[in-house]
Amino acid sequence: MQQLSVKHLLGIKGLTRPDIELIFETADTFKEVLNRPIKKVPSLRDITIANVFFENSTRTRLSFELAQKRLSADVINFSSSSSSVKKGETLLDTVNNILAMKVDMIVMRHSSPGSPHFLAKHISANIVNAGDGTHEHPTQALLDGFSIREKHGEVGGKKVAIIGDILHSRVALSNIFALQKLGAQVMVCGPVTLLPRYIRELGVQVELDVRKALQWCDVANVLRIQLERQQIKYFPSLREYSLYYGINKALLDSLDKEITIMHPGPINRGVELTSDAADSHHSIILNQVENGVAIRMAVLYLLAQSR
Numbered sequence: 001m002q003q004l005s006v007k008h009l010l011g012i013k014g015l016t017r018p019d020i021e022l023i024f025e026t027a028d029t030f031k032e033v034l035n036r037p038i039k040k041v042p043s044l045r046d047i048t049i050a051n052v053f054f055e056n057s058t059r060t061r062l063s064f065e066l067a068q069k070r071l072s073a074d075v076i077n078f079s080s081s082s083s084s085v086k087k088g089e090t091l092l093d094t095v096n097n098i099l100a101m102k103v104d105m106i107v108m109r110h111s112s113p114g115s116p117h118f119l120a121k122h123i124s125a126n127i128v129n130a131g132d133g134t135h136e137h138p139t140q141a142l143l144d145g146f147s148i149r150e151k152h153g154e155v156g157g158k159k160v161a162i163i164g165d166i167l168h169s170r171v172a173l174s175n176i177f178a179l180q181k182l183g184a185q186v187m188v189c190g191p192v193t194l195l196p197r198y199i200r201e202l203g204v205q206v207e208l209d210v211r212k213a214l215q216w217c218d219v220a221n222v223l224r225i226q227l228e229r230q231q232i233k234y235f236p237s238l239r240e241y242s243l244y245y246g247i248n249k250a251l252l253d254s255l256d257k258e259i260t261i262m263h264p265g266p267i268n269r270g271v272e273l274t275s276d277a278a279d280s281h282h283s284i285i286l287n288q289v290e291n292g293v294a295i296r297m298a299v300l301y302l303l304a305q306s307r
Helices: 017-034 059-070 091-099 115-120 138-152 170-181 210-216 238-245 249-253 285-305
Strands: 048-053 074-079 105-110 126-132 159-163 185-189 205-207 219-222 260-262
Touching: 017 059, 017 138, 017 170, 017 285, 048 059, 048 091, 059 074, 059 105, 059 126, 059 138, 059 285, 074 091, 091 105, 091 115, 105 115, 105 285, 115 126, 126 138, 126 285, 138 170, 138 219, 138 260, 138 285, 159 170, 159 210, 170 185, 185 210, 205 210, 210 249, 260 285
Parallel strands: 048 074, 048 105, 105 126, 159 185, 159 219, 185 205, 219 260
Antiparallel strands: none
């Protein structure tokens, strides 16, 4: 049986193209399982997984928990807001205490970039990065790539525009790495204040005009403005941002080709996407949510095989 080249899923940067393709092939199988009347398999019956979230999450946390239960794993959930972290306990002490209860895998979200990489050097359990600050969000990039493959047949050769708050987005960085490994062309688009200075060094095209970006691409992955991560004002107002970078159905219909709209969620409706665009035939946003469970099942299953 094929195996991943890594013990942990810390980021897309550490994966090879065969790793990503193996995850996609495994997710194909699990997507079939999710469409059966009985949606459960005993693949991880002897594995205990802890979801350790130091930041708020809805979709990612629910998706991981559902994936774990569909695989018959034992699941424990940890929330920092009601834990000893509030009393000053360190990250390593917190995780070691959880591991002392014989936990095999840890799914972790943390506000500090690099925190799962730090943990991976100190503990034996498999670690899945569910988002570390503004750094990476590997399972989101995998489900985005999987969704493009499902819609368009393949990712290689496709033109993908990532539009919005690139500077504060862990989704953008992971998507750039994943799409390039799979052979797609990548463009980023947004206000110059929301584009990292190093962005061109990643081998992506840069566009400041949203209409030109949409006209160029086959797929537009639209990101929300991450106000919770912004310490200063990067643009005058949300209304002005929406005016220049918001995408509506009239704009999509005015293009001389059909494009696919994606969004990692949560959507700020009326800011980066209007409801008529988010709910239109262009959108595969709900497919992304469904595919997220299959991709996370695949990642957990494949990492468990490496134990």
